[in-house]
Amino acid sequence: MSIRPYRDIVRRKSRQVMVGPVPVGGGAPINVQTMTNTLTADAEATIAQIRRCEEAGVDIIRVSCPDEESTRALHKIVKASKVPIVADIHFHYKRALEAADAGAACLRINPGNIGSAERVREVVKAARDHGVSMRIGVNAGSLEKDLLEKYGQQLADACDYPLHIGVTEAGGLRTGTVKSSIGLGSLLWAGIGDTIRVSLSAEPEEEVRVGYEMLKALGLRHRGVNIISCPSCARQQYDVIRTVEALEKRVAHITTPMTVSVIGCVVNGPGEARETDIGFTGGGNDTHQVYIAGVPHHRLKDANVVDHLVELIEKKAAEIEAAKSKDSAEEADRHRTAAE
Numbered sequence: 001m002s003i004r005p006y007r008d009i010v011r012r013k014s015r016q017v018m019v020g021p022v023p024v025g026g027g028a029p030i031n032v033q034t035m036t037n038t039l040t041a042d043a044e045a046t047i048a049q050i051r052r053c054e055e056a057g058v059d060i061i062r063v064s065c066p067d068e069e070s071t072r073a074l075h076k077i078v079k080a081s082k083v084p085i086v087a088d089i090h091f092h093y094k095r096a097l098e099a100a101d102a103g104a105a106c107l108r109i110n111p112g113n114i115g116s117a118e119r120v121r122e123v124v125k126a127a128r129d130h131g132v133s134m135r136i137g138v139n140a141g142s143l144e145k146d147l148l149e150k151y152g153q154q155l156a157d158a159c160d161y162p163l164h165i166g167v168t169e170a171g172g173l174r175t176g177t178v179k180s181s182i183g184l185g186s187l188l189w190a191g192i193g194d195t196i197r198v199s200l201s202a203e204p205e206e207e208v209r210v211g212y213e214m215l216k217a218l219g220l221r222h223r224g225v226n227i228i229s230c231p232s233c234a235r236q237q238y239d240v241i242r243t244v245e246a247l248e249k250r251v252a253h254i255t256t257p258m259t260v261s262v263i264g265c266v267v268n269g270p271g272e273a274r275e276t277d278i279g280f281t282g283g284g285n286d287t288h289q290v291y292i293a294g295v296p297h298h299r300l301k302d303a304n305v306v307d308h309l310v311e312l313i314e315k316k317a318a319e320i321e322a323a324k325s326k327d328s329a330e331e332a333d334r335h336r337t338a339a340e
Contacts, residue, residue, distance in 0.1 A: 007219060011191045014162045017133050019060055020084030020105035024195050025162025029221050030188070031059040031195040032211040033164070034204040035088065040070035040077070047080045049204060054082050056208040057223050057255065060195065062086040062108060071098035078103040086135065093119040100126040108135040112144075139168050162194035169199070176200040177210050181217075188218055222257035225313060228272055229262040236264030237282030238305060246306045256317040260309070261291075278312050280305070 016026025024031055034053055038045040040063050050061055065071050065087045078085050086106040087099030093115050096107050107127055114120060127134050156163060167183040170176035180198045187193050198210045215221035227248060232240035244262055261276040263269035266283065270291075273279025279291030280300075287301045290312070300308055 009189060009191055009218060009220060011194075012156055012163075014160050014194060017162055019086065019133050022059055022084050022105075024060075028194070030193060030215055032057065032208055032215070032221075033060045033062060033086075033195055033197040034058055034207040034211075035062040035064070035197065035199075036204060040064055041067070041073050043073040043076040043080075046073070046077055050077070050081050050083075052203070052205045053208055056205040057212060058083055058205075058208045060084050060086060060106075061204075062088050062197075063104075064088045065095045065099050066090070066092070067095070068098070071095055071102055074099055074102035074104060078105075088137075089114065089123075091115075093123055096123040097126045100130040100132050104132060106133045106135055108137045110137050110139075112138065135164060137164070156192045163192060164195045164197070165193040166197040166199050171201060173200055173202040173206055176202070180210070181214055184214060185218065188214075188220060223255055224257065225251045225254050226257070226259045227251075227262060228259065228276060230264050230268060232264050235267060237284060237286070237288065238264065240264040240282075243305055247309055250306060250310045251313050254313065254317050256320050258313070258316055258320065260313060262309070277316055278309070280309060 011027075014025040016028060017024050022031060036046050036049050038049050040046055046063065053061055061081065061083055063070075063074065063077060063085055065074060071087075074085070074087065084105035085103075086108050087096065087102075087104035088108045089096040089099065090110055091113050093109075096109055096114075099107060107123065109120075109123060111120060114123065124134070126132075165184055165187050167176075167180045170179045176199065180200070184193065184196055184198070188196075196211055196214070198207045198214065200207050200210065212221070212223050216223070216226045227244060229244045230236075230240060240262065247260075247262065258278070259276040261269070261272040261279040263272050263280065264282045266281055269279070269281025269289070273281060273291035274294040276291070277293060279294070281289045281291070283289055283299070285301075286303070287299050288305070290297050290300055290308075292312075302308060
């Protein structure tokens with residue numbers, strides 16, 4: 001138990017399903033998904049969008065396959081993608097058969113619109129024959145009211161399959177982020193959710209970034225620099241808002257998990273710094289305090305705060321990665337010695 005038990009999240013136990021090489025459920029990290037919005041038949045445009053999502057850290061990408069042109073393009077898309085591709089199928093069950101043959105890692109079908117039980121069986125057989133996992137995707141808007149009344153919405157209590165969660169019609173970047181944070185956040189805090197998509201009327205890579213921020217805020221997964229900053233007030237000793245804006249852009253390329261606090265004055269600065277890898281607190285006479293691992297390290301009397309912090313963050317990231325590489329090498333040596 002941590003010093004703040006109310007922050008502890010106990011995840012729902014589930015079996016593990018593989019989506020290509022990515023494990024979902026069964027204690028695996030919560031995966032962040034998104035969905036392309038280019039015409040799938042335009043393989044080049046779709047691949048370019050997938051590349052941007054990969055740079056943002058996406059784990060799994062869903063691609064809509066509404067027609068034969070899309071499933072024909074899927075061969076090229078799957079081959080080019082570095083992450084597993086989920087083929088999103090509605091209405092036409094044959095698209096699922098074609099997608100499985102094209103190399104999709106997973107088929108997402110909606111039993112409510114895929115057709116008869118016989119067609120569902122054909123899709124299941126195709127998935128089994130190609131070693132493809134399946135996701136049963138059902139939105140609240142597509143469920144019959146009598147089914148909701150009869151069975152309710154507590155699927156997490158009724159099975160041990162990993163669950164994908166999302167708020168489908170959330171809105172634009174700002175409003176959609178707020179709604180998704182409330183909806184997904186409450187479920188994740190309850191331990192429900194093994195893979196998520198933050199659905200936004202925005203570019204797919206923005207969905208990925210918001211998804212990671214959500215998981216970081218809950219302490220469920222960490223990727224990149226988590227910047228904790230104050231809203232600023234008349235006590236601030238430097239321009240907090242512009243500093244944070246610039247800093248976020250400058251360190252967006254760093255994937256190493258770490259936490260940095262950027263606080264305008266000494267009221268909350270020292271306390272926040274104690275819990276972060278790097279802390280920065282504004283002080284009088286343009287002389288600010290820098291903390292490393294929660295301990296006062298040095299003072300900075302320099303207007304170029306951002307450059308200084310970026311240098312510290314990049315140095316810390318390199319140290320963390322070097323330590324990880326050393327640990328991995330030592331672990332490999334232990335396994336070799338045990339095998340001999």
